[in-house]
Amino acid sequence: GNRSHPTCRLSQSPILHANPFLILSYLPPSLFSFSFSSFSLSYLSLDSPLSPVSAMSHAKSREDANGECRDSKSRVTIVGSGSWGSVAAKLVASNALKLPSFHDEVRMWVFEEVLPNGEKLTDVINKTNENANYLPGIKLGRNVVADPDLENAVKEANMLVFVTPHQFMDGICKKLKGKIKGEVEAISLVKGMEVKKEGPCMISNLISKELGINCSVLMGANIANEIAVEKFSEATVGYRESREIADTWVQLFSTPYFMVTPVRDVEGVELCGTLKNVVAIAAGFVDGLEMGNNTKAAIMRIGLREMKALSKLLFPSVKDSTFFESCGVADVITTCLGGRNRRVAEAFAQSGGKRSFDELEAEMLEGQKLQGVSTAREVYEALNHRGWMEMFPLFSTVHQICIGRLKPDAIVNYRNFGPNPKL
Ligand SMILES: NC(=O)c1ccc[n+]([C@@H]2O[C@H](COP(=O)([O-])OP(=O)(O)OC[C@H]3O[C@@H](n4cnc5c(N)ncnc54)[C@H](O)[C@@H]3O)[C@@H](O)[C@H]2O)c1
Numbered sequence: 215g216n217r218s219h220p221t222c223r224l225s226q227s228p229i230l231h232a233n234p235f236l237i238l239s240y241l242p243p244s245l246f247s248f249s250f251s252s253f254s255l256s257y258l259s260l261d262s263p264l265s266p267v268s269a270m271s272h273a274k275s276r277e278d279a280n281g282e283c284r285d286s287k288s289r290v291t292i293v294g295s296g297s298w299g300s301v302a303a304k305l306v307a308s309n310a311l312k313l314p315s316f317h318d319e320v321r322m323w324v325f326e327e328v329l330p331n332g333e334k335l336t337d338v339i340n341k342t343n344e345n346a347n348y349l350p351g352i353k354l355g356r357n358v359v360a361d362p363d364l365e366n367a368v369k370e371a372n373m374l375v376f377v378t379p380h381q382f383m384d385g386i387c388k389k390l391k392g393k394i395k396g397e398v399e400a401i402s403l404v405k406g407m408e409v410k411k412e413g414p415c416m417i418s419n420l421i422s423k424e425l426g427i428n429c430s431v432l433m434g435a436n437i438a439n440e441i442a443v444e445k446f447s448e449a450t451v452g453y454r455e456s457r458e459i460a461d462t463w464v465q466l467f468s469t470p471y472f473m474v475t476p477v478r479d480v481e482g483v484e485l486c487g488t489l490k491n492v493v494a495i496a497a498g499f500v501d502g503l504e505m506g507n508n509t510k511a512a513i514m515r516i517g518l519r520e521m522k523a524l525s526k527l528l529f530p531s532v533k534d535s536t537f538f539e540s541c542g543v544a545d546v547i548t549t550c551l552g553g554r555n556r557r558v559a560e561a562f563a564q565s566g567g568k569r570s571f572d573e574l575e576a577e578m579l580e581g582q583k584l585q586g587v588s589t590a591r592e593v594y595e596a597l598n599h600r601g602w603m604e605m606f607p608l609f610s611t612v613h614q615i616c617i618g619r620l621k622p623d624a625i626v627n628y629r630n631f632g633p634n635p636k637l
């Protein structure tokens with residue numbers, strides 16, 4: 215925000231800035247006789263290092279040896295600058311200007327590219343305030359600063375927003391390992407997962423493990439181009455423990471046209487965002503084969519059922535209600551109607567499976583990346599690993615069509631799969 219900040223006396227944190235009184239509603243009644251500062255210390259000492267509550271000590275790490283306040287406002291960096299990354303920067307930048315608890319400047323790490331005219335993408339963004347490659351025609355906000363140096367982009371930030379295609383997240387985390395200092399909170403807008411030897415690893419978990427920071431998620435029915443022109447939509451923040459942290463992220467992303475709801479179910483929200491991309495590929499096959507609306511609705515329903523069943527098998531704590539949030543049924547609908555995964559899968563089916571997804575992606579998406587095809591492979595590996603294949607006919611069929619083992623019309627061949635009581 216552009217108001218100057220008063221002298222620093224309290225420990226500063228995103229939460230305290232967001233609403234200092236909110237904290238009081240979470241105090242155990244027995245602690246009301248304590249002074250605020252003694253409460254913070256005793257409460258923190260009970261908390262794990264990764265707990266979101268530890269962000270309350272953020273300002274401490276920002277005080278110098280004399281207790282003088284070095285920097286009391288939160289700084290946000292967006293790690294990623296594709297189409298959704300650019301829209302996320304626009305949303306956050308508009309709020310950072312308005313909210314006094316945030317620095318005006320929002321850094322955006324850009325995977326550097328050279329445009330056909332020889333200019334660097336970063337220079338173009340900083341000159342024109344538009345991402346010419348991934349979100350042309352949309353002003354990001356003058357307070358967005360593009361930075362091609364990943365380490366430099368994150369070094370001052372205490373709030374990190376990760377939003378790159380999921381296949382790049384492992385490399386990004388490896389580059390940042392050991393470089394994140396002080397109390398930092400993260401949120402992942404990445405729809406996807408990693409499959410490791412020991413099983414699937416959600417991206418928020420990868421970030422937490424590699425960087426040693428708490429990570430929330432934001433998912434939802436969010437086709438970037440529509441939000442870029444400020445058409446109304448909703449999103450879901452999934453958080454682990456601290457409602458205060460969730461509220462801070464909600465505040466940072468919410469606008470009159472982007473309504474964000476917090477849900478205490480980080481795995482459920484993230485698995486919805488991840489698995490719906492596989493369902494979107496199936497819907498694209500149906501469209502490419504001109505099978506009609508009833509078939510597409512059936513695929514969406516079966517897909518949603520498999521999303522819920524797999525999520526609950528992987529994480530029994532996942533809540534049924536999460537599937538009725540924007541991240542669940544609404545994202546299945548929007549992606550199956552208007553997403554990139556659907557569009558490219560439609561072209562794949564129209565070619566009778568003769569053109570590869572890689573070729574179609576390069577031709578149709580101009581540098582943007584599909585998530586559904588690699589997620590279908592990752593889900594297939596996970597199902598295979600656990601012996602769950604037969605319980606998930608839609609997920610396993612999508613992968614086999616993508617790799618050419620089955621023809622696209624196999625997407626409606628469920629004769630061998632009766633209703634599964636376990637789903
Ligand atoms: N676009 C949407 O409508 C939308 C909406 C919600 C969520 N998402 C999710 O957000 C995430 C990011 O998607 P997006 O749409 O912003 O990206 P995108 O597909 O528009 O763009 C691709 C991005 O990848 C970058 N990139 C290319 N090679 C790279 C490399 N080697 N290392 C690092 N980065 C590289 C490019 O510079 C570009 O920023 C995905 O998980 C996606 O599912 C997208």
Ligand SMILES: O=P(O)(O)OC[C@H](O)CO
Pocket residue numbers: 405434435436437438494545548549552553554555556584585
């Ligand atoms: O264009 P897609 O298929 O990558 O989907 C975009 C968003 O995830 C929709 O919420």
